[in-house]
Amino acid sequence: MKLIFRYMGRYRAAVLLAMGIKLAGTMTELLLPYILEYMIDDVVPAGSLPRVVLWGLLMFAAAVVCRQLNVLANRRTVDNAHRISYDVRQDLFVKTANLPGSAFDELGLPSLISRMTSDSYNVQSAVQQLQSMCVRAPMLLLGGMVMTLAMDLPLAMILVVMLPVLLAVVFFVCAKGIPMYNTVQKRLDSVVRIMRENITGIRVVKALSKADYEKRRFAAANREMTNCDIKASTVMAIPGPLMQLCLNVGLTLVVVAGAWRVNEGLTRPGVILAFLTYFNMITMGVMGLSRIFMTLSKASASAGRIAEVLAAPDEQRVLRPGEALQPSGAGFLRFENVDFSYGKTGAGFAGGEREKALDHISFSLNRGESLGIIGPTGCGKTTIINLLMRFYDADAGGVFVDGRDVRSYDKDELHRKFGVAFQNDMVFQDTLGENIRFGRDLDEAALRRAAKDAMAAEYIDSLEDGLDHPAAIKGANLSGGQKQRLLVARALAGNPEILVLDDSSSALDYKTDAAMRRAIARSHGDSTVILIAQRVSSVMGMDHILVMDNGRCIGYGSHRELLENCPPYREIYETQMGAME
Structure with a gap:
């Protein structure tokens, strides 16, 4: 939870404003039963129609103000939650991009993806709850208790006796729930991993007729995650019915005891009506606290997983000359x-x-x-x-x-x-030209020279839109050889001091491979070249x-x-x- 509060601190003023508006709206809501009680017990018996209209308009105005304040507060809490979740995802992405290889290997790509998506969403939900329900629910609970104690102490003691038991149940269940949600998120990592493997390797799965096998494998991981989620949700759902039962029993006792006290002349009817309204508010407050703790249990587990990534070692420290x-x-x-x-x-x-x-x-x-x-x-x-x-x-x-x-x-x-074409490099969903440029300040002439040296110009020029031709995700609309030549062109485009080609010609025929190596030697003779290959013909001309x-x-x-x-x-x-x- 420290991580959530740290990010909320970036928007301290906006968060406090939203919580202040929510507090004002809740306090206005707490005034409504009191106004109703005063009208029933004091204004109506006086028989003054103007006073009834005046207090009726005052109650209506309070209801409108309460509604507007709550709407405004909800808008601000949603806006703040989205801003904070944006920061969390952005920091996670930047951190992931800068992780050293050892930390990336330890965390794993599927886990990083689920932390970026599912875990960051849980944090967003918690931030929204902290700004709204964490103000409204306690205020309804405490404010309702104060008002009922002020109105009728004997009736209020029914609630005073019940609340500690209910709150103890909530805290106990939530203490059990947090570790269970940690397990759920870990199981989600496995589901994401299998899904990613199947999406990436769908051609192999289909070619080897292993679709049914992969379905069973995914179903097993999905079932395991679902069972863990059901267990966690079942445990976290225990307080709701239990609290509802206790509060309904308490409400019944209030009605019976209140009727007896009115009959004995110990209290007035308006007090009982207001008391029942406050009792419902207190019920909403307790149920709200239950929902808060459920959300925070998930968020606490997710925040811990996000904090684990953010606390991982950064890029290796740059050594001083000594x-x-x-x-x-x-x-x-x-x-x-x-x-x-x-x-x-x-x-x-x-x-x-x-x-x-x-x-x-x-x-x-x-x-x-x-x-x-x-x-x-x-x-x-x-x-x-x-x-x-x-x-x-x-x-x-x-x-x-x-x-x-x-x-x-x-x-x-x-x-x-360096200019690098890795063995399993990425073709992005963009134009061929932008895949070669890759965000660098390179003019079209440099792109065309690189494409020519990589033997990619022939197929690029054959396209009607040339360098503006769109590449699909992972270059799905390109052949293996076309992708490799595009990646080599990307490596060559910046005229690097060191050119690394990691098995980047395996999909090329011998003639094209040889022509590409000759073009690189001719146009990039000043570059130091490291060529990784499986074929002797590719390396036999190296120094x-x-x-x-x-x-x-x-x-x-x-x-x-x-x-x-x-x-x-x-x-x-x-x-x-x-x-x-």
Whole structure:
């Protein structure tokens, strides 16, 4: 709840104004039964029609003022709640975008999505309740109690005896409900994960006729979440009927005791009528408190999950000159005995220790040179890029760019040096031109040059609207090869110092792949190029080739050197090139 109050503090004046208006409206509402009692017991018996009309108009005016104040307060509370939820979602998005890789892996994408949507909505509901019902319900309860105590103390004692029991039930149930709603939100994470997997992989699901299997898998997760939600909602619903029963019993006792007191001349009829109205207000106050605690129970669980993301470590700290490592040799890009592991523990890890994704990796590139990285899936090729761009920090050793430890760079300063086409990169729902430009200050000529070098100009120019042609979400209206060439064009468009192509030509035929590499070498010869590929034909023209296997370097050198000195590379070459022949 601290998170909710912290965000409400940003709009302190607006929140206090809304609560003040709500308070004024509720106090006006509390005056209505008192005016009614006075009219019945004092004005009507006096037989003065003008006084009856005057007090009737006063009561009508009070009802109108009460209504208008409540409408105005509700509008302001809704507006404030939306503003605060906007801030929560915005901060969550910014935080998520800046999470280091380790924190992102730990939280998980489905969980981050549900925190951005379901949890932020629960917080919005709580903010709205805190501004309205948290003023109205206690005020109706306390104000009603004060008025009834002032009108008839013996009758009011019926309520005084019952209320502590009712409030104790509410607090006890809510203490049980918060942990249960935490569980519900975690189950929702699983539902979102399975849904996302199926939407993303719908073609595979259909192609392998696994729709029924996926339906059963989703149904199991959905059923588990639903059962948890039912349990939590059932527990939180207990106070409502119990309080209604107790209050109805209390109301019956008030009517019986009130009738007896009127018959004995101990009180007046108007007092009983006003007392019953206040009793209903007190009932609404208690029921309102029950709804508040139910909403706040959900919001407390959601706020805790949001706070967990916001409290996660930010982008890795930029090291000061005295803290950063110094390279032991020359070279524009250098890896020196780098070790790295993902996660903390995992099944199959010997002795619970982390399995190394990179094990003592070292290489050096001069400015303008090229490096090809080849090896089986999962051998650590992409991990090298993750460390080079400081998405993660190495466990040991040093990673250097332009003679500096990458940890000494500001994030934007480091990333401006790179142009990257990742293995599973994103095509956004926008025009082809905007997908290449990607928010950068690039003119159309630069876009066309990049498209030409990436061998994308041919299919772009064949379209009637060219660069203005719309791309669907994830490039669904483009072929695999078209998407890859579009992504390479995006990487080339900014004329980067370091060009990284991570398996970005796997969907291209050999001829197009070779033509693209020649165009890049011709137009971007000053760029230092790192090319990750599965095909020997893609890397054999690189200045240096790094052969990876299970996180280790098993070969490093030129194509000719590796053919002579690295049997695994020679085997890959003979297998692939022989198949081509």
